[in-house]
Amino acid sequence: GQSLEQPSEVTAVEGAIVQINCTYQTSGFYGLSWYQQHDGGAPTFLSYNALDGLEETGRFSSFLSRSDSYGYLLLQELQMKDSASYFCAVAQTGANNLFFGTGTRLTVIP
Amino acid sequence: DTAVSQTPKYLVTQMGNDKSIKCEQNLGHDTMYWYKQDSKKFLKIMFSYNNKELIINETVPNRFSPKSPDKAHLNLHINSLELGDSAVYFCASSQVAPTSATGELFFGEGSRLTVL
Numbered sequence: 052g053q054s055l056e057q058p059s060e061v062t063a064v065e066g067a068i069v070q071i072n073c074t075y076q077t078s079g080f081y082g083l084s085w086y087q088q089h090d091g092g093a094p095t096f097l098s099y100n101a102l103d104g105l106e107e108t109g110r111f112s113s114f115l116s117r118s119d120s121y122g123y124l125l126l127q128e129l130q131m132k133d134s135a136s137y138f139c140a141v142a143q144t145g146a147n148n149l150f151f152g153t154g155t156r157l158t159v160i161p
Numbered sequence: 162d163t164a165v166s167q168t169p170k171y172l173v174t175q176m177g178n179d180k181s182i183k184c185e186q187n188l189g190h191d192t193m194y195w196y197k198q199d200s201k202k203f204l205k206i207m208f209s210y211n212n213k214e215l216i217i218n219e220t221v222p223n224r225f226s227p228k229s230p231d232k233a234h235l236n237l238h239i240n241s242l243e244l245g246d247s248a249v250y251f252c253a254s255s256q257v258a259p260t261s262a263t264g265e266l267f268f269g270e271g272s273r274l275t276v277l
Contacts, residue, residue, distance in 0.1 A: 084264035093251065093271055094204065099264030136202060142264045147216045149266060150193060151204040 053077040055152035057141055062158045063129055071124045071155045082142040083115050083122045084149060089135045094114035097124070107138075126157070134159045162169070164188050167252050167269040169228075174242060175277055181238045182272045184252030192268065193235040194253040195227060210235055239274075247276045 055075045060109040063069040073083065082101035086094040098106050100115035100122060112125040126133055136156050165186045174180055186193060194217075195207040208215035208227045215227070224240045235252060252269040 068256045088202075093268040094266075095268070098266045101264070138204065140204075140264070147192060147209045147211060148206040149264065150194075150206070154202050155205075 052149045053100060053141060053143070054066050055064070055141060055150070057137075057139055057152045059153070060156045062160060064083045065129055065131060065159055067101070067129050068125065068127045069129060069157065071126075071137050071139075071157065073090070073124075075120050075121045075122075075139070075141050075152075077141050077143060077150065079144035079146070080117065080141060081144045081146075082138045083113070084142065085111075085124045085134050086151075087137065087139045094138060095154050099142075101142075116140060131159050131161070133157060140158050165169060165252055165254055165267050165269040167250075167272050170270060171273050172274075173275045176242055176244060178201075179238070179240045179243050180242060180274070181236055182250055182252075182274075183234070183236045184269055185234050186252075186267070186269075187233065188254055188256070188267060190254035190256050190267070191232055192255045192257075193229065194255075195235065196251040197221075197236050198249045198251060198269075199270070200248070203238040203242060208235075208237075242274075242276045244276050246275055248260070249273045256263065 052151040084099045085097040088094045110127045115122045120151040138154045140151045192211045211228045213229045249271045253266040
């Protein structure tokens with residue numbers, strides 16, 4: 052089976068930097084994705100790491116360490132609109148779906 | 162144009178009824194999915210279709226039956242609805258299969274089902 056662990060809630064101040072961690076256990080690990088979901092909305096894709104290291108996309112970066120079964124999403128210059136739930140999801144070799152974590156609710160305060 | 166569209170967006174019904182949710186994608190993707198998101202926001206895969214063929218059928222009651230008339234459509238029919246079926250159901254599609262190649266799914270806006 053698979054399991055992913057993320058903090059359930061994080062609060063951060065507007066303009067600050069926040070890191071959301073994800074540890075996983077799975078067989079046939081292939082990659083780690085991150086999704087954002089606003090209340091009442093659809094999950095939207097943010098990033099994907101298949102190799103170790105940091106991927107940067109604008110204010111968002113994602114990191115993966117395969118040897119540690121660990122990844123994180125880094126959000127910089129936080130804005131109020133970043134308040135949402137963030138999910139990590141694992142992709143398994145040859146599998147045709149993603150297995151999602153339970154999500155981290157990020158609240159950005161003024 | 163909406164990439165992945167689902168109807169209806171909201172569905173309120175009585176226990177024991179049968180209901181369907183429709184999904185269409187105009188992205189030209191070969192693979193489509195149904196995910197269920199419960200009240201704790203856990204997203205769980207239910208079904209996956211690749212080019213109209215069922216690939217994944219997770220442990221869901223057989224009251225749930227997906228149908229894919231063509232690769233752009235994946236509908237979900239639910240028989241004999243139960244209180245525990247109340248959730249948000251998301252349709253999604255992906256450009257490549259397996260999904261592990263890019264890790265990217267395109268989700269519809271969701272269909273909130275409430276069973277009374």
